[in-house]
Amino acid sequence: MSEVVTGEAVVVEVRVAQLPSRALAFLIDFVVQWTVIIVASVLVSHASSLTDDSLSVALLILFMVLVTVGYPVAFETLTRGRSLGKLALGLRVVSDDGGPERFRQALFRGLAGFLEFWTPLFGAPALITSLLNPRGKRLGDVFAGTIVIGERGPGETPPPEMPPALASWAATLELSGLSGELAATARQYLVRWHQLSPPMREEMGLRVAGQVSARIAPPPPPGVPPYAYLAAVLAERRRREEARLAAIRENRARYGAQRHGPRVYGTHAESPLVSRGVEVRQAAPVTPRGEAPEGSATTSGGFVPPI
Known part of the structure; x- marks a missing residue:
């Protein structure tokens, strides 16, 4: 379990997705993407006789980029953090504050994923980063400010x-x-x-x-x-x-x-401070107190076992 602090400063416990489940979800997405790429290659090869070869190659490269990057970005944006593989494994991508994944974050994850998995690196950066990060984040999650959580688990x-x-x-x-x-x-x-x-x-x-x-x-x-x-x-x-x-x-x-609410005489009621021209600023957040200093009441007692 891990904790995230929401925008309302509420601590929420989440279940961080484990590496095996994330790897299996990626494998499902990888198979789906390669299936689409193979089908597109067959269609382009049949159509190459009717068009210029250079145009066919350019279209194939463009389509591969759209599949490798556009597939995760589109799915995670439309489904709020879930691709087909994550949907099958009960995983979801959320922001570090527990909110839904946004398009910008999905785009960062998709671009980083292309460099991590679709280059000669063969996923090594993602694996190393996931093992070293306490929340199992890969590079795309670090750049995007996201975390992958598990929505399924043992009964609460x-x-x-x-x-x-x-x-x-x-x-x-x-x-x-x-x-x-x-x-x-x-x-x-x-x-x-x-x-x-x-x-x-x-x-x-x-x-x-x-x-x-x-x-x-x-x-x-x-x-x-x-x-x-x-x-x-x-x-x-x-x-x-x-x-x-x-x-x-x-x-x-x-x-x-x-x-x-309803308007009064067709206008919104203004704050008294605003109506007087006083600038209103939001109060600075209060920093939670840390551990009690030595010698305080929190450390002087201790738990006394029953006799």
């Missing part, structure tokens, strides 16, 4: 439920220091909890809960087991993210209603 596990006894405590948590990677580790522990042996549950639970408690505050109540502690933290984190996203949607809908 239900989100952790809030233990009723910890709801009031969880509402006071300071979660700004909890990273997405650490939250994903805690989620994996909760998912695999039933598959672990009792000693492994205890060992992993104490370790993960200790890492989480070093990043958040206040510490849990005495006697809380690691499983319940982590479930409460993740449930509260999810609740706040959903509330934040709901507030953004509500504000956007309210702004749209005000913007497109």
Whole structure:
């Protein structure tokens, strides 16, 4: 899993497409493209007797470029990031912010793909870049600012439920220091909890809960087991993210209603500041706080296992 930050500053987890599935999708597209090229070559060879040979060669080269570059660009633009191969494998190309792929990005990917796969390089740059990039990006994705995600996968596990006894405590948590990677580790522990042996549950639970408690505050109540502690933290984190996203949607809908609402005496109502000639600027984005400094409340406690 990987995280993308949307235009509304909302963190969304996505499933990055793995290299084998991307390779198989490319193979399907490659076969389709070569089939079209072979059919076009046969048609051009039959028509060469009626036209000039140089014109036939020029048309064939032009058609090959249109197939190798135009095929992925057209499909990914019209289907919002999916070619035939990606459609068969359940993959999709999206922007780095999670939005749909745009024509400019599809064009960059198509041009880079021509250099990566249809030249004597034989896909070596794409393979090397995909292996080195943490998100599996090839050169076209790096240039275009896109990422390939998988829309299919194993059944989604239900989100952790809030233990009723910890709801009031969880509402006071300071979660700004909890990273997405650490939250994903805690989620994996909760998912695999039933598959672990009792000693492994205890060992992993104490370790993960200790890492989480070093990043958040206040510490849990005495006697809380690691499983319940982590479930409460993740449930509260999810609740706040959903509330934040709901507030953004509500504000956007309210702004749209005000913007497109009925006019008063045939004119739009102006902002008081604008009517006075005051220049209104958008506030600078607030930088999220990093980890708490040493000696603060987030690092002084730590997770205390139940006695």
